[in-house]
Every structure is written in C-alpha cells, then in structure tokens.
Amino acid sequence: MTHPTQRGVFITLEGIDGAGKTTQFEAVVGALRAAGRTVVATREPGGTPIGERIRALLLSEPMHYATEALLMFAARQEHVLSVIEPALLRGEVVVCDRFTDATLAYQGAGKGLPIDRLEALANWVHPGLAPDLTFLIDVPVELAAQRLRAQARIADRFERESAEFFARVRGHYLALAAAEPLRWVIVDGTRDLESVRDDLVHHMRKILQEPV
Ligand code: Z5A
Helix, strand or coil: CCCCCCCCEEEEEECCCCCCHHHHHHHHHHHHHHCCCCEEEEECCCCCHHHHHHHHHHHHCCCCHHHHHHHHHHHHHHHHHHHHHHHHHCCCEEEEECCHHHHHHHHHHHCCCCHHHHHHHHHHHCCCCCCCEEEEEECCHHHHHHHHHHCCCCCCCCCCCCHHHHHHHHHHHHHHHHHCCCCEEEEECCCCHHHHHHHHHHHHHHHHHCCC
C-alpha cells in the first residue's frame, strides 16, 4: 500500500533592506540540506521565469503603488502555482526570501495601500497557504541604511525610500510577528554575521526535530 507524501514545510525570511536577510539565506538552506532535507530555495518577487521578468520591472520602473502591489501578486501567483505548492505537495522544504508579509509591510504600511485589499488579494492568490515559519531579521533603520551605503552599488527603486518609510515597514513586521508568535521568530540582526547565522541554525534545528 502506498502512503500519501507528508506535506512539506514552508519557511520565509523577512526584514527591511539591509537587515542581512539575503546574506543569511544560504545558512538556512545549508542547515536544512545538511540535515538531509530536499530544499527548494527561492525568492520574491521572482522565483519563476515570469516572476523574474516582473521583478526586473518592479525594481527599475516607476509605477503607481496599486500597479506595484498587483505585479507583486501576479509574480506570486505564478510562483505559488508552479513552484511553491508543487514542492510542498512533494514533501519538500521551501525556503523563500520574502513572501506576502513583505507586501503587507512595504505596499501596505510603507506605501499606504489598504491592508484589507492586500489581504483580499492574498486570499485569492494563495487561499489557505501561509508560511509554517517566518524569520524576521530585525535591525534599526539607521544600521540597515549604513550597511546599504557601505555597498558600492547603485540603490534600486525600493532602497531609495526614506528612513520614515523603512520605520513604518519595520514597525509593521514587528506587529505581524507579535500577532502570530507561533509562526514568527524575531532574530536580532545587529550582531555579527556568525551570531545571527548561529541563531537561525539553532531555530532551524529545533524545527527539524519537531513535525511542523
Ligand atoms: N518587496 C516589496 O516591496 N513587496 C513585496 O511583496 C516583496 C518585495 C516580495 C527586493 O527584495 C525589493 O522588493 C525589496 C522589498 C520589495 N526592497 N528593496 N530594496 P529583495 O529581498 O530582493 O531585496 P532586499 O531586501 O533589498 O535584499 P538585500 O539588498 O539583499 O538586503 P538584505 O537581504 O536585507 O541584506 P543583505 O544583502 O544580506 O546585507 C546587506 C549588507 O549588509 C551586505 O553588505 C552584507 O554583507 C551586510 N551585512 C549583512 N548582515 C550583516 C551583519 N550581521 N553584520 C554586518 N554586516 C552585515
């Protein structure tokens, strides 16, 4: 008799720009692979050929806020249907650099689009799908800005937003984490790279020992 495959685990990483999320992504993916898990490592906006083309538009072209939100969800629809859900159905672990929480924080709190409209879009695009675990790598806005300034590259459209904007985004992430403490783990991102990585891997190990 064959047994249905156990559903996989959906893990996301969030934080304001410069928090160190992308730097730590590989540590999370590496810890899972070292534990013998099959991992799909992906990101938003992006993660599919169409999603990556939408990402290029989003990062470079000025557009109305509503257009931006709808493009985030268009890319996400493709990503959920062709990458995330199939991997979860195969019993794999999906690690995604940002997901819908980023839309609530950036387009909602940051840019002022009504949260209930964004939540309605989320319910349409991925009904019943939410991350099992979300890491919020948290740093004060000024430290994140210092780190970005230290990088010798041209800032994209999102990175050019004001400190007040990033303060609203950070505040919304912290509120989301407080509202759902079983899903979110807040990691202090102000420490050195190794300490942040050790913290993430420690939480990953705990999760791997427990059925999520
Ligand atoms: N966005 C949105 O608005 N709505 C949505 O729904 C979604 C996204 C999904 C692209 O996302 C943009 O899309 C993003 C939000 C918006 N805004 N921007 N910009 P992204 O995730 O691809 O881009 P990002 O957040 O800007 O990633 P990033 O530039 O890679 O930032 P990060 O991941 O937070 O930081 P990092 O690159 O890992 O680190 C930044 C620098 O700090 C780097 O030089 C590191 O070496 C350094 N760093 C990192 N950690 C440390 C520590 N602990 N100590 C010292 N230095 C450190």
